[in-house]
Each structure stands twice: as C-alpha cells, then as structure tokens.
Amino acid sequence: MSEAETLSPALPTVLEKKVRMLLEKACEADLTLATAESCTGGLLASLLTDVPGVAHAFERGFVTYTDEAKAEMLGVPLDVIKDKGAVSKEVAIAMAEGAMRHSSADIALSITGYADAGDEPGLVHFACARRNAPTHHREEHFGAGGRGATRIESLRVAVEMMLERL
Amino acid sequence: MSEAETLSPALPTVLEKKVRMLLEKACEADLTLATAESCTGGLLASLLTDVPGVAHAFERGFVTYTDEAKAEMLGVPLDVIKDKGAVSKEVAIAMAEGAMRHSSADIALSITGYADAGDEPGLVHFACARRNAPTHHREEHFGAGGRGATRIESLRVAVEMMLERL
Numbered sequence: 001m002s003e004a005e006t007l008s009p010a011l012p013t014v015l016e017k018k019v020r021m022l023l024e025k026a027c028e029a030d031l032t033l034a035t036a037e038s039c040t041g042g043l044l045a046s047l048l049t050d051v052p053g054v055a056h057a058f059e060r061g062f063v064t065y066t067d068e069a070k071a072e073m074l075g076v077p078l079d080v081i082k083d084k085g086a087v088s089k090e091v092a093i094a095m096a097e098g099a100m101r102h103s104s105a106d107i108a109l110s111i112t113g114y115a116d117a118g119d120e121p122g123l124v125h126f127a128c129a130r131r132n133a134p135t136h137h138r139e140e141h142f143g144a145g146g147r148g149a150t151r152i153e154s155l156r157v158a159v160e161m162m163l164e165r166l
Numbered sequence: 167m168s169e170a171e172t173l174s175p176a177l178p179t180v181l182e183k184k185v186r187m188l189l190e191k192a193c194e195a196d197l198t199l200a201t202a203e204s205c206t207g208g209l210l211a212s213l214l215t216d217v218p219g220v221a222h223a224f225e226r227g228f229v230t231y232t233d234e235a236k237a238e239m240l241g242v243p244l245d246v247i248k249d250k251g252a253v254s255k256e257v258a259i260a261m262a263e264g265a266m267r268h269s270s271a272d273i274a275l276s277i278t279g280y281a282d283a284g285d286e287p288g289l290v291h292f293a294c295a296r297r298n299a300p301t302h303h304r305e306e307h308f309g310a311g312g313r314g315a316t317r318i319e320s321l322r323v324a325v326e327m328m329l330e331r332l
Contacts (some may be wrong), residue, residue, distance in 0.1 A: 005282075005314035006209060009175040035208075035229070041215025042201075042208030043172060045229040049207025052282055052313055060239065061229030063201070063211040068270065069226035073239075104234065116171075116218055147218055148171035 004050040011047075011152065018159050019047055023054035025166045026107075032059040033162060034105035036074055036095040038086065038112040039124060040154050041065060047155055059105040064095065074098030087112050089125055089137050096127035096135055106131055107165050109158050113140075116147040124154050128161040136161060170216040177213075177318065184325050185213055189220035191332045192273075198225040199328060200271035202240055202261040204252065204278040205290060206320050207231060213321055225271040230261065240264030253278050255291055255303050262293035262301055272297055273331050275324050279306075282313040290320050294327040302327060 003016035026033060035045045035058075045061030062073045067086060070076040076094040084090040095110035113124025122142035129135040138161060142153045169182035192199060201211045201224075211227030228239045233252060236242040242260040250256040261276035279290025288308035295301040304327060308319045 005312060006317040007173075007176055008314070010173055037208075040212065041221070041224065042203075042211030042227050042229060043216075045208030046206070046212050049205075049229075049231060050209075050313065050317075055207070055231075058207065058231050060231055060235035061208050061227075063208060063215075063227030063229065065215060065221075065224050065226055072268075073226065102238075146171060147216065148174070151172040151216075 004047060005052060006050050007047055015152070015156050015159065018163065020051050020054070022159055022163050022166070023048065023051055023057045025163070026057035027054050029166060031057070031106040031166065032104065033057055034059050034099045034103040034108040035061040036099040036108060036110040037061065037063050038065060038070070038095075039115040040111045040151050043151055044109065044111060044155055044158050060103050062099055062102070070095060074102060087114055087118065087123060087125060089139065092125035092127040093135050093137055096129040100129045100131065107162055109162050111154050111158055113150065113154065115150045122150050124150065124157070126157055126161055128165055130165045136165070170213060171218060172216050173213055181318070181322050181325065184329065186217050186220070188325055188329050188332070189214065189217050189223045191329070192223035193220050195332060197223070197272040197332065198270065199223055200225050200265045200269040200274040201227040202265040202274060202276040203227065203229050204231060204236070204261075205281040206277045206317050209317055210275065210277060210321055210324050226269050228265055228268070236261060240268060253280055253284065253289060253291060255305065258291035258293040259301050259303055262295040266295045266297065273328055275328050277320050277324055279316065279320065281316045288316050290316065290323070292323055292327055294331055296331045302331070
C-alpha cells in the first residue's frame with residue numbers, strides 16, 4: 001500500500017505508517033485537520049496531503065513564518081509574541097486556537113520552534129486544539145541536530161499529538 | 167554548501183540548486199516570497215524554508231486545499247471556482263493575486279492541479295504575481311505519473327517562475 005508519495009525518501013518508515021493511520025482514522029471519523037506552522041514551514045501540511053486516497057481529511061494550512069503572519073493569519077496577539085517570544089507555549093496555543101477559529105477543521109495542530117538557530121536550537125513548542133475541548137501543549141528539546149532532523153522530529157510529535165485527539 | 171536539509175532525499179539535485187539560487191537572489195534583492203498551494207499542499211512552502219541561512223526570504227504561505235479555504239484565505243470568488251473549476255487559469259491567478267493582497271510579500275506563487283486524480287491527472291495551473299506588475303500564468307500537463315512525480319515537477323516549475331520574476 002502506498003504511503004507518503006513525495007516525501008517517502010525523506011521520512012522514517014514508522015512516521016509514514018503513523019501518518020496513514022492518522023488520516024485513515026480522521027476519514028473514518030469524518031473529522032478534518034488544520035495546521036499552523038512556523039519552523040516546519042508547511043512540511044506538516046505537505047505530509048498530510050501526501051497519502052493518496054485519504055488527503056481529503058486535510059482542510060487547510062497556515063504557514064506563518066513571520067510574526068506578522070502569525071498575527072494576521074491566526075490572530076496571535078503581537079504583544080504575546082513580544083512578551084513570551086515566538087517560540088513559546090503561549091504562542092503555540094494561540095496559533096492552534098487561531099487555526100480553529102480561522103478554519104472549519106475539527107482538530108488543529110501548531111508548531112513553533114528553533115530549527116537550527118535561535119536561543120536554543122531544537123526547542124519546539126506544539127499545541128493541539130480540538131473543538132469544545134481543552135488545548136494540549138507539548139514542549140520538546142530535540143538538540144542541535146540541524147534543520148532537517150528537527151523538522152522530521154517535529155512531524156513525528158505533531159502526528160502523535162493529532163492521533164491522541166482522534 | 168548545504169541545500170534543502172529536510173527534503174534533500176526526495177528532490178532532484180538540480181532543483182535543490184535552483185531553490186538556493188532563488189532564495190539567495192531574493193535575499194540580495196531584499197524581496198520576500200509568499201505561496202498559495204492546493205495540490206502541492208504546502209510542499210513549496212516547506213522547500214522555501216528548508217535552506218539554512220536564506221529562509222527569511224519566505225514571508226508566509228497559504229495551504230488552500232478546499233474550495234472554502236481558497237475563498238476565505240485568499241478571496242478567490244466561489245462562483246469563479248464553480249464556473250471555471252478549482253483547477254483553472256482563472257483560479258490560479260486569483261490565488262496568486264489573493265496571496266499578494268493577504269501578505270506583505272513582493273512575489274506570490276500559486277499552484278492548483280490534479281495530483282493523481284480528477285479530470286486530467288497531472289494537469290497543473292500556476293500563477294506568479296509581483297507587485298505593480300502583470301501576473302504570469304503557466305499550464306502544465308505532467309501526465310499520470312502519480313502524486314509524487316506531479317508534486318516534484320510542480321515545485322520545479324514554481325521555482326522557475328519565481329526566478330524569472332527576480
């Protein structure tokens with residue numbers, strides 16, 4: 001059975017299997033997904049649309065690479081970004097909840113972190129919002145393994161967090 | 167010199183070189199880029215944020231997988247989508263110009279196509295908007311090579327179109 005068609009050479013096999021499981025479960029439950037990404041820059045959205053037959057579980061994605069994009073596309077308050085930093089629990093939660101408000105998806109996952117620079121390379125905050133339920137937060141310290149490793153590890157955590165909400 | 171750190175195993179070498187060239191030229195010219203993607207589902211945005219040191223040329227990305235997302239995030243009129251089809255010259259142009267209106271980027275690139283299903287698998291429309299200049303359009307028929315091949319070919323055309331506007 002085909003997995004992630006475009007990204008497969010760049011992904012660990014276990015992640016491909018989990019993505020298919022996530023998308024199949026979402027389709028079965030008739031639930032849709034949205035993403036709000038900073039350091040992964042659209043990689044999670046591209047993964048969720050890469051598996052033939054189940055990509056319609058994906059509703060829309062926000063690639064909010066700049067502070068202005070986080071504020072304008074998701075309604076993250078600029079003073080929260082300034083006070084807490086773009087890579088923070090507060091901004092991750094505001095991004096995920098903003099993606100819920102600005103989409104019709106049932107579950108929204110946000111990622112904001114330092115891919116390979118910043119105060120602590122490999123520090124990534126995640127939040128997963130679900131309608132009429134509390135938003136979950138996770139903080140990971142992947143270490144200074146570089147942009148590629150941090151982004152792939154971030155996909156793994158993001159898929160796990162969404163699976164937990166299905 | 168490092169190229170696309172996460173996506174490298176999935177990309178042809180020539181595309182990696184072109185992406186770095188695009189991002190370096192954009193940084194030198196102090197121009198920023200935005201994306202509006204349907205069939206590529208965020209893959210172009212993830213590519214433009216995957217090269218260390220030059221990713222700040224990317225401003226924001228819209229992953230508008232559904233008709234509603236195209237209308238709500240980019241202002242593409244729903245009657246145009248209904249009349250012309252989501253995979254059409256008119257929608258590609260409206261997506262690129264919508265991405266300009268809804269960002270501060272200098273150049274916006276849109277992609278809408280049939281990845282591996284639809285009326286003609288491999289048919290993809292592209293548009294590239296630049297502030298105070300006419301929007302360019304391109305139509306490609308990549309054939310029924312599957313989702314992965316269509317998406318990679320789409321990246322190649324998208325990067326070429328943006329390079330032409332720098």
